[in-house]
Amino acid sequence: MPINAIIVDDEEYSRKSLFFLIDGYCPSVKIKGIARSVAEARTLLKADIIDLVFLDIAMPVEDGFSLLPDLQKNVTSVIITTAYNQYAIKAIRASAVDYLLKPIDIQELQDSIDKAVDLKAQSSENEFFTSNQEPLFSSLHENLNEIKKIKKLNLPHSNGFHVLNISNILYIQADSNYSIFHVEKSEKIVVSKHLKEYESILDDCGFCRIHKSTMINLAHLQSYSNRNGLVVKMSDNTEHSVSRRRSPEFMETVKEMFKK
Structure with a gap:
């Protein structure tokens, strides 16, 4: 099942590096666009049906968090690409959101895309699963906004998530x-x-x-x-x-x- 994806990252090297990795090693993913900012990403989301967003968090003007409401509305999955510290990685994992730590490893990239393919298959078969994107993203936002302690834990199950x-x-x-x-x-x-x-x-x-x-x-x-x-x-x-x-x-x- 093909996956339509976009890359959102303000760093040119990171954008190009991820694009060439996906193009060379991930045939199930079709990159429909590359955005340098959240504003450009919103334009791409309106122009096409996007299944997956590779999203950098630390960006100027608007950070990656600002795009989460748009992803909820479009029922779009997200893989966070980050060079964040260990605490932020814990927060992301607690929220059951997939992530790739920069520099991106090919095998980890392929594993993350396999999860996204499975998620798309489940969401197409089960409307309840797609409705669970909202608590997933809201937990991520809350955990990353908390300075010292994770407050919420998302537990995946066959139909979605327990928060x-x-x-x-x-x-x-x-x-x-x-x-x-x-x-x-x-x-x-x-x-x-x-x-x-x-x-x-x-x-x-x-x-x-x-x-x-x-x-x-x-x-x-x-x-x-x-x-x-x-x-x-x-x-x-x-x-x-x-x-x-x-x-x-x-x-x-x-x-x-x-x-x-």
């Missing part, structure tokens, strides 16, 4: 290649991603990995006891073991939390 407030997550459990989210006053949510991926996103957000199969939100920690091995009790009254290997890190994290 969670980080503060409402009680704990996350690993089950083979899946992560099971236990959420305050809600049904558990199963996501087909490894727990390690969410650990890297949430490690600065008050979460602590206490076991190879469990990560908890310390904001919902009710008590802990070392009477018969270290065990934590959460606000939903569930109890979870802290592994011997992870107990020193857990205790240190809890001490730091109490200091604050």
